[in-house]
Amino acid sequence: MLQAAHQAGSVGLMQPWRFIRITDHGLRRKIHQLVEQERHLTAAALQQRQDEFMRLKVEGILECAELLIVALPDQREQHIFGRRTLPEMDVASAACAIQNLWLASRAEGLGMGWVSLFDPDALALLLAMPKGSRPIAIICLGHVAEFYPRPMLEMENWTTSRPLSDMVFENGWSDDS
Amino acid sequence: MLQAAHQAGSVGLMQPWRFIRITDHGLRRKIHQLVEQERHLTAAALQQRQDEFMRLKVEGILECAELLIVALPDQREQHIFGRRTLPEMDVASAACAIQNLWLASRAEGLGMGWVSLFDPDALALLLAMPKGSRPIAIICLGHVAEFYPRPMLEMENWTTSRPLSDMVFENGWSDDS
Numbered sequence: 001m002l003q004a005a006h007q008a009g010s011v012g013l014m015q016p017w018r019f020i021r022i023t024d025h026g027l028r029r030k031i032h033q034l035v036e037q038e039r040h041l042t043a044a045a046l047q048q049r050q051d052e053f054m055r056l057k058v059e060g061i062l063e064c065a066e067l068l069i070v071a072l073p074d075q076r077e078q079h080i081f082g083r084r085t086l087p088e089m090d091v092a093s094a095a096c097a098i099q100n101l102w103l104a105s106r107a108e109g110l111g112m113g114w115v116s117l118f119d120p121d122a123l124a125l126l127l128a129m130p131k132g133s134r135p136i137a138i139i140c141l142g143h144v145a146e147f148y149p150r151p152m153l154e155m156e157n158w159t160t161s162r163p164l165s166d167m168v169f170e171n172g173w174s175d176d177s
Numbered sequence: 178m179l180q181a182a183h184q185a186g187s188v189g190l191m192q193p194w195r196f197i198r199i200t201d202h203g204l205r206r207k208i209h210q211l212v213e214q215e216r217h218l219t220a221a222a223l224q225q226r227q228d229e230f231m232r233l234k235v236e237g238i239l240e241c242a243e244l245l246i247v248a249l250p251d252q253r254e255q256h257i258f259g260r261r262t263l264p265e266m267d268v269a270s271a272a273c274a275i276q277n278l279w280l281a282s283r284a285e286g287l288g289m290g291w292v293s294l295f296d297p298d299a300l301a302l303l304l305a306m307p308k309g310s311r312p313i314a315i316i317c318l319g320h321v322a323e324f325y326p327r328p329m330l331e332m333e334n335w336t337t338s339r340p341l342s343d344m345v346f347e348n349g350w351s352d353d354s
Contacts, residue, residue, distance in 0.1 A: 006341040013330040020346045082293040091265045095272035116259040128349045153190040164183040169197045172305045
């Protein structure tokens with residue numbers, strides 16, 4: 001399935017994805033702690049929705065079969081092709097790889113979750129990542145009891161999704177929302 | 178195919194993608210001019226590889242069947258869920274949607290190109306986009322004479338791709354490159 005991720009196109013053929021498999025249980029627990037910390041900080045930042053947020057399931061780090069970290073490598077500033085005015089194309093390319101992994105997982109009947117509730121500097125330190133690299137995803141992968149029929153955040157009444165028709169304009173911006 | 182894009186997961190169900198179809202030919206030509214400008218600026222930034230870069234085909238804006246702009250909407254700062262420490266998750270979610278579009282296109286036998294050679298502020302101005310929104314992709318979509326058997330940038334000897342084995346570490350960083 002990582003091969004599917006690795007097939008993604010990337011800006012200037014930069015391939016700005018690194019995958020760190022977490023097979024050490026002590027390390028997994030430390031990563032879980034980092035996410036728990038950020039879960040509380042995010043809840044505090046959400047103010048009046050704090051309690052509601054804390055009731056949501058946001059990760060399966062301790063119980064998933066495979067835990068992966070996806071990170072952008074260091075020395076990305078060498079890659080100018082397609083990034084001179086849009087430096088964030090490195091994140092975009094890595095996200096394309098992760099989306100491939102997501103679809104490949106689903107095709108194999110596995111569930112995947114992308115957790116972004118963590119302090120990237122703390123996680124980089126924990127994994128001895130070089131200066132300039134940046135973790136962008138904690139990926140939980142494995143069998144799940146069932147798939148949600150609709151987005152979980154909608155089922156839990158956190159928010160509602162908007163139809164595609166709201167997202168498509170012609171020849172310019174025309175957002176009435 | 179936009180429906181496939183719109184099926185992507187997104188951070189906090191934010192759905193941070195807007196699609197602007199370019200059906201006006203004058204507008205298409207202006208977008209092409211913006212990309213030509215940035216192509217020259219990128220070439221200059223690449224210094225000794227300038228001439229080599231200018232020989233690469235980097236877009237099909239004038240000839241593609243469908244031209245789309247993908248943009249992040251304004252007021253993204255309202256979305257804290259999953260973005261407090263990683264604000265770039267909006268770009269990541271929009272890239273997941275674009276990757277879905279890419280795969281859906283290929284499944285229909287169509288070619289797709291993601292062009293990031295443009296000044297986002299100039300393009301936002303041209304499309305009357307609201308302050309705070311940001312275009313991240315010019316998408317060229319349509320029938321192509323043939324698909325490249327390998328990445329074009331590799332076939333043109335611009336760069337070489339690295340194998341997946343270089344990208345996978347265990348429990349920490351171990352990049353020897």
